[in-house]
Every structure is written in structure tokens, then in C-alpha cells.
Amino acid sequence: MQILGIESSCDETGVGVYDTERGLLAHRVHSQIAMHAEYGGVVPELASRDHVRRIVPLVRETLAAAGCSAESLDGVGYTAGPGLAGALLVGAAFAEAFAFGLGIPALPIHHLEGHLLSPLLSSDPPTFPFVALLVSGGHTQLMKVTGVGAYELLGETVDDAAGEAFDKTAKLIGLDYPGGPALARLASEGVAGRFKLPRPMLHSGDLQFSFSGLKTAVLTATKAPSWSHEQRADLAAEFQEAVTEVLVAKALAALKETGLRTLVVAGGVGANRRLRERLDETAARRRLRVHYPELAFCSDNGAMIALAAGLRFAGGATGQTDGRFAVRPRWPLGELQPPR
16 A cells, blocks of 8 residues: 655655555655744744645645655545644645545554654664653653554653753743754753752552643752853753653663563654663663664654554555544543554
């Protein structure tokens, strides 16, 4: 089967074509970062309008790059949630109309399922079962994954997610949007340990996360009489160490609790170089396997949606062909079921 994937949950328009036998054929992403940078964050109305402008040309470009026509497609998968309601509606409306016009099924896909499965697109894909550390935007979760749609929540954040903490901390120390990647770059120039930040819930005895207090500790540091702008790199380095130390410790605890030895890291924060270094060092010592998505698939993209849809179609999902649809801006991942 050849599946077209559409992603429009926030500020990237993504399109991918996945073949269930040959793998990913092509994908394209248009980022809205430059547009939203003027406002210091994503403006939902502007995001929706830009998806409208970009989606048709991007689909044409991706199909051409894949060497296939619309008529050769067997199904369409699209992000139905979670995400910004208006942005989701653009992708869903296009995908359902496109599929209806071709007489092929359309399948709504959970955005986080796309991230969770994205390491399967790598040259060294993991095999089920595994523990997944999902660190994407407003989500930080640990899941036990035994198959497509078979996800058991082990732990999650009780307040700010890791990605949110990166973005908010970046703003506190005066970095421009998008804050998370900017903070990670600045951290590489600093020295951790010159500031002392907490490691929230590191010894809580469970698999829950909390990062709002860490953000508050950064704010307190910037309000101290001794604070100066030149200390930003050291504070960024200490913040990054605190977050990655907690993420690594909780991921290892999840592996121990489940008895599994394979960890999959997915989502935007999964691209963080320091997090990968710490996980790789620990995995080498403990003889564990850690899998990451390719860097191009850490941020939102249509390839992961095409993959998730392809796996669900191959597993027996039938999709819908009547053109009716709904989006779910809030959609717990635990509600998903294996394809039938």
C-alpha cells in the first residue's frame, strides 16, 4: 500500500508518502518559525492560514518526489489530534476531501503515535516490545509499547513538560523564539555546576515528572543581585543537565520496572544532543539498546503520520470513505487501540 500522510497540528505543514513494502518514498516539511518569531510564539490563526496556503503545493511536490501519482495512492492518514484546533481542521479537511475524491479511505492518526513510531523509519529500527520516552512539545511521557496501538502509560509530567520548560526558561534568560533549540545551543557554551538547580522528582520513587519548579528556580537565579547577562550560558548548561538527568533516570527506572532492555526516544526534545550523549553513555555501561528517530523526524513531519497510517492499514484498519471527520485538540494517547 502507498499511503499519503498529512501533518498540520501546530506550526509545521508536513507531507509524506510511505509504502508498506518499500518504506518512506518522500517527505517534505514547511516550518512557520520565521513567521511566528516576530510574535515570540505560535499565533494559532496565522498557523491555520499558512497551512491553507502550503498544503496543496506541498502535496504536489511530495508526490512528485516520491515518483507516484495521486491515483496510485491506497489511503490517506492525517493528524486528527492533539494540537491546535484550527490547524488540525485544515489538514483533516484537505485529507478527507482528497481521499473522498480519489475513492480511497482516510484514517485519523494520533499525533503522538506518529512521534512514538517515528524511530521505525531509521536505518536501525527497534522491535517490539520497548519502553518509549516521549518528549514532544507539551508532552513528557513514559510508555510501555508492545505493538501498534498497544500503549501502556507508565508515567507522565504532572505540570510543565520538558519541552515547555526549555521554551519558558529560554524566554526567562532572554533568548529568542524558538527558545528550546536556542537554549540547547547556548548550553554548549556554558559550564554546568556553577549554578545549583534542583532535579525535580528524581527520587520520587515513581515514574512521574515535574519541571515547573525547575523553571521557577531559573527565575529565582536571574533575580539574584549577583546575576549578570554573561552568566546565561552557565545557567543554560545547568538547566539542561537537570532536565536530562531526570529524563535519563526515569527512563532507566521504567526499563527496570518493565524488565525490558530497549528504549525508544521520540519527539522534539529527543533531538537534544546532551540527552542523547547521556543515554548512549548509560546504555553502553548497562548493555541496553537506545533508538532515536533520524533528526529530520524529531520535529513534526508528515513521514511519521504516513508511517503510522501505513502500519494501521497493514494491521487491518479500514479507515473511512464518507468524507465526514472531526478533530480532537485534546486526545489522550491511552485511548488508542490496536488496528482491527
